[in-house]
Amino acid sequence: MSHAIILDGTSLAAQQREALRPRIAALQGHGVRPRLDVIVAGDDPASAVYVRTKMRTAGEIGVESAVHRLSDTTSEEELLQRIAPLNADPLIHGILVQLPLPDHIASHHAIAAIAPEKDVDGFHPQNVGALVSGRPTIIPCTPAGIMVMLESGKVPLWGKHAVVVGTSNIVGKPVAMLLLQQGATVTLCNSKTPDLAAMTRQGDILIVAVGRPGLITGAMVKPGAAVIDVGISRLSNGKLSGDVDFDGACQVAGWISPVPGGVGPMTVAMLIANTVLAAERMQAPK
Ligand code: NAP
Helix, strand or coil: CCCCEECCHHHHHHHHHHHHHHHHHHHHHCCCCCEEEEEEECCCHHHHHHHHHHHHHHHHCCCEEEEEEECCCCCHHHHHHHHHHHHHCCCCCEEEECCCCCCCCCHHHHHHHCCHHHECCCCCHHHHHHHHCCCCCCCCHHHHHHHHHHHHCCCCCCCCEEEEECCCCCCHHHHHHHHHHCCCEEEEECCCCCCHHHHHCCCCEEEECCCCCCCECHHHCCCCCEEEECCCEECCCCCEECCECHHHHHCCCCEECCCCCCHHHHHHHHHHHHHHHHHHHHHCCC
């Protein structure tokens, strides 16, 4: 029985971070310490874990970070007022607003308030537009990490059929654009897709970003496919789960990414890479 190649996001993310060291050293040689500022509004427990991981990982590699904590009653106007001085500060290279925000704040307003050149999540409309038109400036972290994982496994994309399940602005849509730009034929599926299995079984590349454990079984995977599981859900036993039945899919797929230890660490590595890139661009002669 065949067994898939595991796309190990933990070790690949470590390699990606190590590759940043000389670039960070070069910036430091010019007196620049790359810095990421994170704004958190409210006390979503999952956000707290993600922010701690981002800051710890940044610090380990010499990227400075600061977190700006706002209460869950902060108004949208107050939040926007906190972003403006960060935009103007030349010592800050990356800014992100941790999502989700409290319901009374429109996340698209907060994202649009970030200076596009400091938008290390790549969610600002200007950066989204650049990505869609095929000249990306800053690539959103999770899709960027997925593309690096596929490249590390030498997964062929050109002329292949990529099926993306889940169409969020932060994962599904941008990764579909990147796959398209690499020559894949792309199908996007959502909760209204009538026969999901009929779609997923066509995917030479199958990207799943839904947030429903067990949604994709081995029987829904095309033999030899590259399966990237983006989902992260906390099960009642406390364990993390992706959207794909890993054991079942492993028997069918050619490549597969695990959860945990797959896309998650890659996302954080790409965030740090985007911060370093933003710092380099701010240094470059205009
Ligand atoms: P999201 O905004 O939560 O949207 C979910 C998407 O899944 C929607 O497009 C929805 O379709 C679709 N969907 C829901 N049920 C479905 C079904 N039964 N069949 C097919 N499609 C279905 O998505 P997200 O923010 O990208 O998050 C998705 C998952 O990825 C979550 O578990 C999240 O925690 C995880 N995530 C992980 C990382 C990482 O670094 N590893 C990063 C980001 C997100 P409709 O549009 O029709 O509602």
